[in-house]
Amino acid sequence: MKVDEETTLGERDADFSAVDKARVVEALARVLPAGALMYEAEDLHPYECDGLAAYRALPLVVALPTTEAQVVAVLKACSALGVPVVARGAGTGLSGGALPHTQGVLLSLARFNRILDLDPHARTAVVQPGVRNLAISEAAAAHGLYYAPDPSSQIACSIGGNVAENAGGVHCLKYGLTVHNLMRVRAVTIDGDVVEFGNHALDAPGYDLLALMTGSEGMLAVVTEVTVRLTPKPQLAQCVLAAFDDVIRAGDAVAAIIAAGIIPAGLEMMDQAATAAVEQFVHAGYPLDAKAILLCESDGTPEEVAEEIARVRAVLEQSGATEIRVSRDEAERMRFWAGRKAAFPAAGRISPDYYCMDGTIPRKRLGEMLTAIQDMETRYALRCINVFHAGDGNLHPLILFDANQEGELHRAEAFGAEILELSVTLGGTITGEHGVGIEKINQMCSQFTRPELHQFFRVKAAFDAAGLLNPGKAIPTLNRCAEYGRMHVKDGHLPYPDLPRF
Amino acid sequence: MSELVSAWVEKIRHAAGSATPLRIEGGGSKRFLGRTVDADVLDVAGNTGIVSYEPTELVVTVRGGTPLAELEGVLAGQNQFLAFEPPHFGPRATVAGCIAAGLSGPRRATVGAVRDFVLGVKIIDGRGEIMSFGGQVMKNVAGYDVSRLVAGSLGTLGIILEVSLKVLPRPFAERTIRFSCSESEAIRRLNEWGGQPLPLSASAWADDTLTLRLSGAWAAVDAACVRLGGEAVDADVAAAFWVGLREQQSGFFNADDSLPLCRLAVPSVAPPLALGGEQLIEWGGAQRWLRTDAPLERIRTRAAELGGHATLFRGGDRSGDVFTPLDTAVLAIHRRMKAAFDPAGIFNPGRLYQGI
Numbered sequence: 091m092k093v094d095e096e097t098t099l100g101e102r103d104a105d106f107s108a109v110d111k112a113r114v115v116e117a118l119a120r121v122l123p124a125g126a127l128m129y130e131a132e133d134l135h136p137y138e139c140d141g142l143a144a145y146r147a148l149p150l151v152v153a154l155p156t157t158e159a160q161v162v163a164v165l166k167a168c169s170a171l172g173v174p175v176v177a178r179g180a181g182t183g184l185s186g187g188a189l190p191h192t193q194g195v196l197l198s199l200a201r202f203n204r205i206l207d208l209d210p211h212a213r214t215a216v217v218q219p220g221v222r223n224l225a226i227s228e229a230a231a232a233h234g235l236y237y238a239p240d241p242s243s244q245i246a247c248s249i250g251g252n253v254a255e256n257a258g259g260v261h262c263l264k265y266g267l268t269v270h271n272l273m274r275v276r277a278v279t280i281d282g283d284v285v286e287f288g289n290h291a292l293d294a295p296g297y298d299l300l301a302l303m304t305g306s307e308g309m310l311a312v313v314t315e316v317t318v319r320l321t322p323k324p325q326l327a328q329c330v331l332a333a334f335d336d337v338i339r340a341g342d343a344v345a346a347i348i349a350a351g352i353i354p355a356g357l358e359m360m361d362q363a364a365t366a367a368v369e370q371f372v373h374a375g376y377p378l379d380a381k382a383i384l385l386c387e388s389d390g391t392p393e394e395v396a397e398e399i400a401r402v403r404a405v406l407e408q409s410g411a412t413e414i415r416v417s418r419d420e421a422e423r424m425r426f427w428a429g430r431k432a433a434f435p436a437a438g439r440i441s442p443d444y445y446c447m448d449g450t451i452p453r454k455r456l457g458e459m460l461t462a463i464q465d466m467e468t469r470y471a472l473r474c475i476n477v478f479h480a481g482d483g484n485l486h487p488l489i490l491f492d493a494n495q496e497g498e499l500h501r502a503e504a505f506g507a508e509i510l511e512l513s514v515t516l517g518g519t520i521t522g523e524h525g526v527g528i529e530k531i532n533q534m535c536s537q538f539t540r541p542e543l544h545q546f547f548r549v550k551a552a553f554d555a556a557g558l559l560n561p562g563k564a565i566p567t568l569n570r571c572a573e574y575g576r577m578h579v580k581d582g583h584l585p586y587p588d589l590p591r592f
Numbered sequence: 593m594s595e596l597v598s599a600w601v602e603k604i605r606h607a608a609g610s611a612t613p614l615r616i617e618g619g620g621s622k623r624f625l626g627r628t629v630d631a632d633v634l635d636v637a638g639n640t641g642i643v644s645y646e647p648t649e650l651v652v653t654v655r656g657g658t659p660l661a662e663l664e665g666v667l668a669g670q671n672q673f674l675a676f677e678p679p680h681f682g683p684r685a686t687v688a689g690c691i692a693a694g695l696s697g698p699r700r701a702t703v704g705a706v707r708d709f710v711l712g713v714k715i716i717d718g719r720g721e722i723m724s725f726g727g728q729v730m731k732n733v734a735g736y737d738v739s740r741l742v743a744g745s746l747g748t749l750g751i752i753l754e755v756s757l758k759v760l761p762r763p764f765a766e767r768t769i770r771f772s773c774s775e776s777e778a779i780r781r782l783n784e785w786g787g788q789p790l791p792l793s794a795s796a797w798a799d800d801t802l803t804l805r806l807s808g809a810w811a812a813v814d815a816a817c818v819r820l821g822g823e824a825v826d827a828d829v830a831a832a833f834w835v836g837l838r839e840q841q842s843g844f845f846n847a848d849d850s851l852p853l854c855r856l857a858v859p860s861v862a863p864p865l866a867l868g869g870e871q872l873i874e875w876g877g878a879q880r881w882l883r884t885d886a887p888l889e890r891i892r893t894r895a896a897e898l899g900g901h902a903t904l905f906r907g908g909d910r911s912g913d914v915f916t917p918l919d920t921a922v923l924a925i926h927r928r929m930k931a932a933f934d935p936a937g938i939f940n941p942g943r944l945y946q947g948i
Contacts, residue, residue: 211783212861235787256733267731269740270708283921291857291900292700292878293744295916296926296944298707301740305733322789345648351671351761391789393811450729452649482730483649522731530734537734541721548932549736552925565735 103569104561106193109173111150114195117171118153121163128152137196140181140188142529149190156201158284158314165312166282168195174561177308179219179251182243184446185527187254187307187563197312199250205229213320214273214290219250219313226318235320238265250313256305258523260356263481269304271319277303277311280554290317307525307564310553324389327355329423330402332411333380337361340382341456343409344480347386350405352398356387357481358430364475371436374429377413384480385426433477441490445502449513450484450522462512463487470501484522511536526564535571543568596638597753603634605720608936616747616940618657619684622693626746626943628910636751637686643754647672650759651711651728656688656752663687667759675703675760679838688752694744697838698794701875707743709758715742715750718934728756747940748948749933763807768830769822771802775864778802782876783861790816796837797873798844805834844872848883852908854891856880858900867894892916915944
């Protein structure tokens, strides 16, 4: 056998058909208190999917521990019985990362919902994984601090899930992703060892396993405690709305802002179709004749913001903006953002179904991508509206379709797959912030070579040799890649339709 | 694949086959770091050049052997820089060495560390396999974040052929101010200021003097100077001061080097160490350099008590535990991770920990 053909245990398509539900229930009942274990079908249904509702599966059982000792006991029991474990936070993920395993335990961390410590002087918060993202900022607000990463689902998503997905948001060009704002993660391995990665200093000895854990989609260990860094709240934020009569020109304006040495707090783009869709929904006052609009936010001290806004305005004027509006007060700033934040619900309003993509591309390739998407709209006979985290190249095309129309679902799937494949071809990635989960697992085969996929399995095996944590997610087996021809995904119906998604 | 890289691949396969250890070296500027490795040198300085640089994408992809100074020169031409301000520790310092060492400079506390700016790497692993992880874009959650794992791994996981880094525009304005204050007063003030929206970009305390650097928009820097007071430091003097600090060439670092230099990474709010000796405090209180005759064990105990860790940075016994020993379970993960990348254990064995 050649060295690169070695396989680790977790890499083989695992067969868990021998798992015996009665034995699992018995083992877990011994370590969990009453009310923390569910195994009747009607109790399992609420857990059958996460935010990617097209994929559904009932777990064997749901465990709802309240203490770390219980998590240790559950994992030890599962390890001993060879039972898969899927950890779940708030269940708002968009890539099916928390999709249950039909032969496994769904381990919900929802009851780990306490903020354990908030130290305003040290600017840190120690929280349990089930704490909502926004709850941290709310608790820190009294001290003039906040937790910077703000994924759109922040009112509902949990910090444990944010760690698992390396969640982003609209402000990450300036303030970073989850990985840049974590100090320490405490976790339990599948063997039941309690481990800590990072600390309350700025680095830790040894390999950077904190970075590795971040975005690992529940494949390496189960998070039981997180320390996040808190950031001083900017005194003021102001937003510039600029209209362009050409999408490429808008893209060039983004590059010009960066070239001028400006790192805005947020930099978002919407194409005309997206603007039209949201305008009839939220009446943000967007110019409907523009081919693209940019939203550029500046934050800091009032003096700093004034200086930066002047600079941004000058660049936008030179870049051929047809209209520039600067928010005059907080209400107007919120109105500028309201449309952008309503893009997903607006798509759901103008179309029976839509499918959200998450590729990231180098910004300079935006024109090529948008031209290609236009061509795809014709070929697949489906409409697509585009919203774009322009500052960091993260594109969210929303493919509109009607699942009740014969063939539309299939065409939407193919359309989405082609966008992801093109993202890779253009030098980007299949997922910027939503994760691979189950949704994009086939496209991983396009982005990575065989040796790289092998290496991912070896990395996993360093934590979870038996491959019991979230099997079948994030990293495709080579068999799967061999079988992969086209992506086969169902419609992208979002549960929690009221949650902003952007 | 260049001829040079193919030759390395051959050499690595051969070394793996015969379990012959290799000491990976670029410019040799950070040879003093970590534990002693007794092995033949694999010189990786020859793999040079900038692969791509798009100032408006804020990303540069560069070959590992490229001199750090050359990269910084190219970035400066576009008014951009490596915001983590890596120390060079010598004119031959390479980009791969900078990533592998994982050392960040004065700006670390406010902008982030080396690993925060690593977007992707291309490596050769211990099997001689060339692999790429991450990419050239800011947001990328496809696959495990191997590129950040490689940062700071001291060459024990693979040879860095290429790295993609996020770069930032240079701040429009920069000013340095100085205050006289005690150690505990400096720690208190630094943490207070850290919790306010001030454009802090570096701090250093030694000899009852606290030096602060402010960077950002002119308006913000000027307003902060007025608010904070202190004594203004001339721009040229200030620039030399921060480079001297980064390169450990001035003041505190030039003093008596008969004692080993320890680096303590602690929570920024940690009280004075009270370990005796001479001290310099950086990173808003989170990095404390110490020269003392106190035994390493005592320093480690104190660091642990404060919630941090201590490294024997320069001098002392380089064959012992230079880095703070790991907990059993975490050490086991390290061992398996090392084996995952370098099953024959040929890359810089023992540089980080014995057996790794």
